[in-house]
Amino acid sequence: MGTPLPITIEHTDGNARAGTITTPRGSLTTPVFMPVGTRGAVKTLDTGDMEALGTQIMLGNTYHLMERPGADVIESLGGLHGFLNWDGHLLTDSGGFQIFSLKPKISEDGATFKSIYDGATQHLTPERAVKVQEQLGADIAMILDVVPALPAEPEVVREFMERTLRWAERNRAAHTHRTQAQFGIVQGGVDVDLRAESAARTVEIGFDGYAVGGLSVGESRDQMVPALAAATAELPTDRPRYFMGLGDPIGLVEAVNNGIDMFDCVLPTRLARHGTALTSAGRLNLKRAEFERDDGPIDPNFEHPLSSRYSRGYLRHLLKAGEPTAGRILSLHNLAWLADLTDRMRAAIVAGTFQELRAEIHATWSQ
């Protein structure tokens, strides 16, 4: 089951794709960055802000939402769309990534762990992850997978990959939602052969879209890129591809350079709340004393009505004073800046100049 999620590829430049994903709700242009509303809101922002940013799709975290307020509460309030009063697209993860940071006991049936909220023992199976996400009712749901902590021995990586594949079949069989797409997840660590095998066998099961999981978790870029390339080479061209948990500019251009369409990360908004802006000159820590009397905007090369009206001096003051407004303005800026980067990637793919943009981002962000 699941709703097929076709992507029309309008332009390619090497392996980089500019496309349009069509869903029952509407369409999404790619590449697309998905801001993360972990507990039902992007921190410091509201749904009106996300609309003002032109956000196409947001992500919600199933683990947190199933704990608080509970999937049945969200379902009774109109699902996640009604809960947030959000007409745009939504994607929910499966809860797996949060759970695996809780050191669960994993059996063939599922994962057993203690709630971070009340310490109660919880058990999450692929079937329950599907059911909970159907209650949340996002446009795209993710399968429950198992992710080894890297680095790991080859046999451990294979074991996790094989279990993810067995669980993938159960996830797929359990999915009954009529208008929700379901994405499979490719595992395999940084082993290119395992990545290729995992991708091919996940495609064999057949999902509405495909994610690459378990990367950008501490491995080097020289390990990440070949593993990613090995995975995307096996994925169908007419389905969306999503790199989970990626939000740094170099990571984004490398992912797009290897055929990825979608990404998400809490990094841009977390950095914002700690006073760091993404700019055309790289990361800018606005708490630095040199900005005390700086009346210039956050990024002189990026204008946005929601954020560039505020001076660096004003933002430095708000940050030093601990005013929550600082995190808000910088969250708006960082999300707008990343949306602009995806727009620029799309335009470069269309113009056949993606490698120039990629080189520019490397030159700026490798420093």
Added chain:
Amino acid sequence: MGTPLPITIEHTDGNARAGTITTPRGSLTTPVFMPVGTRGAVKTLDTGDMEALGTQIMLGNTYHLMERPGADVIESLGGLHGFLNWDGHLLTDSGGFQIFSLKPKISEDGATFKSIYDGATQHLTPERAVKVQEQLGADIAMILDVVPALPAEPEVVREFMERTLRWAERNRAAHTHRTQAQFGIVQGGVDVDLRAESAARTVEIGFDGYAVGGLSVGESRDQMVPALAAATAELPTDRPRYFMGLGDPIGLVEAVNNGIDMFDCVLPTRLARHGTALTSAGRLNLKRAEFERDDGPIDPNFEHPLSSRYSRGYLRHLLKAGEPTAGRILSLHNLAWLADLTDRMRAAIVAGTFQELRAEIHATWSQ
């Protein structure tokens, strides 16, 4: 010196006034509630939000801003208007109210106290309070006064009143800003004779507008109203009158009923951050369990595009989860609701139905 700040009274209903204050920057309709941006921002909101709320005038706290980032920094960034990127009106207090909570040593010259930021010994005189506010450059500045903690012995109240009057002359003499109005402050505790004397002698010195200070600090309403009435009876009708530190609905209608035009308070936004909404049914604590699955708006009788799209159930969840977005949405709601209350007061004064509105507010909020 100072810029005369005429108020045109368009309608009265008893002592209640509906007017328009004209400043070099433009005009303000009254009654008007002034949201407080203590450290240069209304907590959780930005200047764009204040514009979306239709806020006419905001307040900044001189004590906090002179400590961080410093009046010279703000002056170099275009004064408080440039610092906030705010074209609307601004008022700064004198710093006195914050300082008097720091248990200062008060001499005839000024107040000596320890900074809450770094413990350094600071000395604030009327002349310095004027100078700092001129650097901040708000449209309206307040004199530095001395406020006795109530209840206090009559001789203490008189002593503070007399010193405030002596300081008022020094404040007035020090003021040189060409487009900034300066308001005197009436003291006198809850003693009606002292209030009348303080008001008359403050008017004799001559200011561009007049504030009533040192009330709504814990005294009963039966003490507050006569003291207020005694003060406003002595104030000229063609100058604005400002009740400092007032933000509860009954307080607002009582102040307007006694001829007040302006008020400010951190209460509406502080309540918001703690989960309490101002509504047509009184205070509503949205953390209560009964709201878990409530899909209704915060106040069914008050629609506002910035806040009423969110359900009580959603807000309860965000509050329980500690999401800063909850404080943001409720701050928007509470400020919009209070602005609406001032609009309703103005309309009632024009229609001659102010006593009906006053009775309604008492009936709702006395519970």
